[in-house]
Amino acid sequence: MDAQLTPLNLSLVGTPNSGKTALFNALTGSRQRSANYPGVTVERKSGAFVTPAGRSVAIVDLPGTYSLRGRSPDEEITRDVVLGRRDEAAPDCIVCVADSTNLRLSIRLVLELKRVGRPMLLVLNMFDLARHRGITIDTDRLTLELGIPVTTAVSVRRGGTAELLQRLDTFAPMPPVGVTSNTWRPLSTSELRALQRDADRIIAACVSAPAKPDNLTNRIDSVVLQPVAGLLILLTILFVMFQAVFSWAQPLMESLSEGFAGLGQLAHSILPDGLLQSFVQNGVISGVGSVIVFLPQIIILFFFILMLEDFGYMARAAFLMDRIMGGAGLHGRAFIPLLSSFACAIPGIMAARVIDNRRDRLTTILIAPLMTCSARIPVYTLIISAFVPQREVLGLINLQGLVMFGLYAAGIASALSVSFVAKFVMGRDYEPSPFMMELPDYKLPRAKSIALGIYMRAKAFLYRAGTTIFSMMVLIWFLASFPQPPAGAEGPAINYSLAAIIGHAIEPALAPLGFNWQIAVALIPGMAAREVAVAALGTVYAIEGGKEAADRIGEVLAHNWSLATAMSLLVWYIFAPQCASTLAVIRRETGSWKWMAVTFGYMLALAYAGSFLAYHLALALGAG
Numbered sequence: 001m002d003a004q005l006t007p008l009n010l011s012l013v014g015t016p017n018s019g020k021t022a023l024f025n026a027l028t029g030s031r032q033r034s035a036n037y038p039g040v041t042v043e044r045k046s047g048a049f050v051t052p053a054g055r056s057v058a059i060v061d062l063p064g065t066y067s068l069r070g071r072s073p074d075e076e077i078t079r080d081v082v083l084g085r086r087d088e089a090a091p092d093c094i095v096c097v098a099d100s101t102n103l104r105l106s107i108r109l110v111l112e113l114k115r116v117g118r119p120m121l122l123v124l125n126m127f128d129l130a131r132h133r134g135i136t137i138d139t140d141r142l143t144l145e146l147g148i149p150v151t152t153a154v155s156v157r158r159g160g161t162a163e164l165l166q167r168l169d170t171f172a173p174m175p176p177v178g179v180t181s182n183t184w185r186p187l188s189t190s191e192l193r194a195l196q197r198d199a200d201r202i203i204a205a206c207v208s209a210p211a212k213p214d215n216l217t218n219r220i221d222s223v224v225l226q227p228v229a230g231l232l233i234l235l236t237i238l239f240v241m242f243q244a245v246f247s248w249a250q251p252l253m254e255s256l257s258e259g260f261a262g263l264g265q266l267a268h269s270i271l272p273d274g275l276l277q278s279f280v281q282n283g284v285i286s287g288v289g290s291v292i293v294f295l296p297q298i299i300i301l302f303f304f305i306l307m308l309e310d311f312g313y314m315a316r317a318a319f320l321m322d323r324i325m326g327g328a329g330l331h332g333r334a335f336i337p338l339l340s341s342f343a344c345a346i347p348g349i350m351a352a353r354v355i356d357n358r359r360d361r362l363t364t365i366l367i368a369p370l371m372t373c374s375a376r377i378p379v380y381t382l383i384i385s386a387f388v389p390q391r392e393v394l395g396l397i398n399l400q401g402l403v404m405f406g407l408y409a410a411g412i413a414s415a416l417s418v419s420f421v422a423k424f425v426m427g428r429d430y431e432p433s434p435f436m437m438e439l440p441d442y443k444l445p446r447a448k449s450i451a452l453g454i455y456m457r458a459k460a461f462l463y464r465a466g467t468t469i470f471s472m473m474v475l476i477w478f479l480a481s482f483p484q485p486p487a488g489a490e491g492p493a494i495n496y497s498l499a500a501i502i503g504h505a506i507e508p509a510l511a512p513l514g515f516n517w518q519i520a521v522a523l524i525p526g527m528a529a530r531e532v533a534v535a536a537l538g539t540v541y542a543i544e545g546g547k548e549a550a551d552r553i554g555e556v557l558a559h560n561w562s563l564a565t566a567m568s569l570l571v572w573y574i575f576a577p578q579c580a581s582t583l584a585v586i587r588r589e590t591g592s593w594k595w596m597a598v599t600f601g602y603m604l605a606l607a608y609a610g611s612f613l614a615y616h617l618a619l620a621l622g623a624g
C-alpha cells in the first residue's frame with residue numbers, strides 16, 4: 001500500500017464547547033448532538049471517513065475536558081481513550097480541537113497532552129468567529145512554539161474542513177517536537193498553573209486581539225444575568241414556551257386527530273365487521289394515532305429548547321438557577337442535566353456525568369425523572385383538554401397553557417424539594433461546590449442545525465410510536481378483546497375481557513386515588529412508556545364505547561371521570577416512575593440496583609400520596 005495512505009486512527013480532544021462534535025459530524029457525516037453549551041457530549045462516539053486522496057480514517061469524538069485529570073465520569077472517558085487505557089490502542093494521533101476565540105485553556109490542554117508523547121495535531125476551530133472579531137493568529141509561530149502541526153477549521157460551514165482534510169491526506173503521525181516518551185501523570189494544581197503561564201506566554205506571542213473586543217455577549221449578559229431581572233426573563237421565556245406549546249399546536253393537532261379519525265372510519269368501512277376490523281381501528285389506528293397527534297407539541301417544545309441551546313442561553317439559565325438550586329442542595333451543573341430531562345430523563349441522567357462530586361451526581365440522577373419529560377405531554381394534554389375549559393385569562397393567557405405551565409412548575413418544585421430532603425439524608429456536612437461553567441459566547445442559531453435537531457427528535461418520537469407504543473397497543477387490544485363475551489351476554493364486550501379482570505383486580509388498590517378499573521388497566525402498559533397510558537385509555541374506551549368513542553376520547557373521559565379523578569391522575573403523572581427505560585439507565589449510570597429501587601420506590605410513594613391528597617382535596621372542594 002502507498003505509505004501515505006496507511007489508515008489513520010484519530011481521537012478528538014479539546015475543551016468543552018470547542019466544536020469537537022461539529023467537526024466530527026462535518027468529517028463523518030454523522031448527526032451527533034452538538035449545541036452551544038459545555039458538556040453536550042458525555043460518551044465516546046466513533047465514526048469513519050475517507051480523505052480526498054483516499055486514505056481511510058477512523059475517528060472518535062470524546063467528551064470535552066480542561067485537563068487529563070479525570071475529575072468526572074465524562075472526563076475519565078476522555079483521559080482513558082487518550083492514554084489507551086480502555087480496551088483499545090491509543091490513537092495514532094490526538095486531534096486537539098480549540099475554540100479560536102478563546103485559546104487560553106485550550107493551549108494549556110495542548111501542553112498537558114504533549115506529555116502523553118503521542119503524535120498531535122491542533123485544529124483552530126471557529127476560525128470564522130475569530131476572523132469576524134478581528135482576532136489574528138500566527139499559525140506558523142504557534143506551530144513552532146507548540147512543536148505540533150496547526151490547522152484552521154470552520155466546522156459548521158460547507159468546505160470548512162478542507163484544510164484539515166488536505167493535511168490528513170499526507171499526514172505522517174509524529175510525536176511532538178522534543179517529546180518522545182510518555183511522561184504524563186496526574187498534574188498537581190501548581191503544575192497546572194505553571195502550564196497556564198506557559199500557555200499565556202505562547203498566546204501573547206502568537207495571538208493579537210483588537211483592543212476593543214466584540215462585546216455583544218457582554219451587553220446581553222449585563223441584562224440577562226441580573227439576579228432578579230434575569231430570573232424574571234427566564235420565567236417569561238419558559239412561560240411563553242408552554243403557552244406556545246399549547247396554543248400554536250392546537251390547529252395542527254386537530255387536523256391530525258381528524259386525519260386519524262378518518263383513517264379509522266376508512267378501516268371500519270373497508271374491513272368486514274369482526275376481530276380484524278376492531279384490531280385495525282381500535283388497536284392500531286386509534287391507539288398509535290392518539291399518541292402521534294402530539295407530534296406538533298413535541299416539535300414546538302423542541303424548537304424552543306434547540307433555539308435557546310444554540311443561542312447559548314442555556315448556560316446562563318444554569319447560572320441564574322445556581323443560587324436557588326444550591327439552596328436545594330444541588331450543584332449548579334445539575335441544571336443542564338435537569339433541563340435535558342424536559343425532553344427525556346435518559347439523556348438528562350447521562351448528562352449528569354459532567355458533575356464531578358459523586359453525591360451531587362447521584363442526587364441529580366435521582367430527581368431527573370421528576371422533570372416533566374415530553375412523554376408526559378400526551379397525558380397532560382389529553383386530561384387538560386378534557387377538563388380545563390379553552391378560555392383566556394386576563395385577556396391573553398390561554399388557561400390550558402397556564403395549567404400546563406403549573407404542571408411543569410410542580411415537577412420542578414418537587415425535584416428541588418426531593419433534593420433538599422436528600423441533602424439531609426445523605427449527610428449534613430454537605431457543601432455544594434461553586435458554580436464552574438464557562439458561559440459560551442452567544443451565537444445566532446443556524447436554521448439547518450435547528451431543522452436537523454427537530455427532525456431527529458420527531459423521528460425518535462415517531463419511532464417510539466411505531467415500536468414500543470405499537471406493541472403495547474397490540475397487547476392492550478388483545479387483553480381488552482379476549483376472552484370474547486359468552487353468547488347472550490349483556491353490556492360492552494370489554495367487561496368480559498382479561499383487561500377488565502386485571503383492572504378490577506388492581507382497582508381496590510387505586511380506588512383511594514379515585515382511579516377506576518379502566519385507568520388501572522392503562523397504567524400497566526404505561527410502565528413501558530408514559531404515552532402508552534393515553535393510547536391504552538383510547539383503546540379501552542373505544543372498545544367499550546364503539547366507533548364514536550374512538551374519535552373523541554377527550555369527551556368520553558370528561559363524561560366518565562369526575563374532575564377529582566382527572567386532577568388525581570394529573571398529579572400521579574407528575575411523580576409516577578412509569579418508564580422502564582429510565583430505571584434501566586439509572587441502574588447503568590449508578591452501577592447499582594439499589595439506586596434504581598430507591599428511585600422507583602420514592603417516586604411511587606410520592607405519586608400515591610400526591611394523588612390521594614389531590615383527589616380528596618378536590619372532593620372536599622366539590623369536584624367529585
Ligand SMILES: Nc1nc2c(ncn2[C@@H]2O[C@H](COP(=O)(O)OP(=O)(O)OP(=O)(O)O)[C@@H](O)[C@H]2O)c(=O)[nH]1
Nearest residue numbers: 017018019020021022034035039040041064126155
Ligand atoms: N461559528 C461557528 N460555530 C461553530 C463552529 N464549530 C462549532 N460551532 C458551534 O459551537 C457550538 C459547540 O459545538 P459542539 O460541537 O457541540 O462542541 P463540543 O466541543 O462537541 O462540545 P462538548 O461536547 O460539550 O464538549 C455549537 O453551537 C456549534 O454549532 C465553527 O467552526 N464556527
Ligand SMILES: [Mg+2]
Nearest residue numbers: 020021040041
Ligand atoms: Mg461534543
